[in-house]
Amino acid sequence: METSGSLLRIGVVGFGHLGKYLVERILKDGAAVGLTLAFVWNRNSDKLKGLVPDELILGDLSCFADRPCDVIVEVCHPQIVKEFGLHFLSQSHFMVGSPSALADPDLNARLRQAAQQYGRTLYVPSGALWGGQDIQRLSDSGALKGNTGQKALFIRMSKHPSCFRLTGDVLSDWTEGEGMRVLFSGSVADLCPLAPNNVNTMAAAAVAAASLGFTGVQGEIVSDTALSDYHVVEVEVTGPNGFSVHTVRRNPARLGAVTGSATYNSFWSSLLACKGHGGRVYLC
Known part of the structure; x- marks a missing residue:
């Protein structure tokens, strides 16, 4: 180079x-x-x-x-x-x-x-995204597969409503103290156009999980007025014979911040x- x-x-x-x-x-x-x-x-x-x-x-x-x-x-x-x-x-x-x-x-x-x-x-x-390289290795080996009733790769991102930048008016009526509200649950392929600035972590996971792609990776975004100091990213990975990993990352973030400080x-x-x-x- x-x-x-x-x-x-x-x-x-x-x-x-x-x-x-x-x-x-x-x-x-x-x-x-x-x-x-x-x-x-x-x-x-x-x-x-x-x-x-x-x-x-x-x-x-x-x-x-x-x-x-x-x-x-x-x-x-x-x-x-x-x-x-x-x-x-x-x-x-x-x-x-x-x-x-x-x-x-x-x-x-x-x-x-x-x-x-x-x-x-x-x-x-x-x-x-925590564990992206591990997800990639699991995907490349063909072992990223959901068990009965489980998704192969599921990611939930929870943030204070002021931290979301959505293309629709899903959150236009939020009020302080309302608690948790699931804004979307489904494929990352469908979620990315709704929240293009908020779900890059999920998109990175979909790239890592090439065997599943954006359509095969499942994501959920949650508005939670209790999350005034950090974002939460949960990743659930499953594989054959009962294999599973569940990580929870708390990323410090100011109110209104799209990106956590870490x-x-x-x-x-x-x-x-x-x-x-x-x-x-x-x-x-």
């Missing part, structure tokens, strides 16, 4: 809370861990002024190829993955921070084909793993 000296050149697409964290971390610690910024893009470039060096601000995303880089990191919205994912892979490795976009089977297939065609890696960060460090660790794995999808 051609790099700038010994430093991996990173392009960051999106400057919300997560994008801002990654940019600040690269500017502060990048050289020590082999990373440097190639560019930063945000839909509203004014938000970058004073926070990102002017020479690193990319005004027009369609001109990204003018800023050579080794890894492009998307941390804004699934629509960017749909519009630019194939173009990104034609020029560099691509880390999909909004893997809910991969619930679209046509886009998923085309991105995988592009990764193979160009010899690039389509990186999918684990985010708040996920920021997880993304940073994922970025450090993007060293080029050529022509495939890689859960990092």
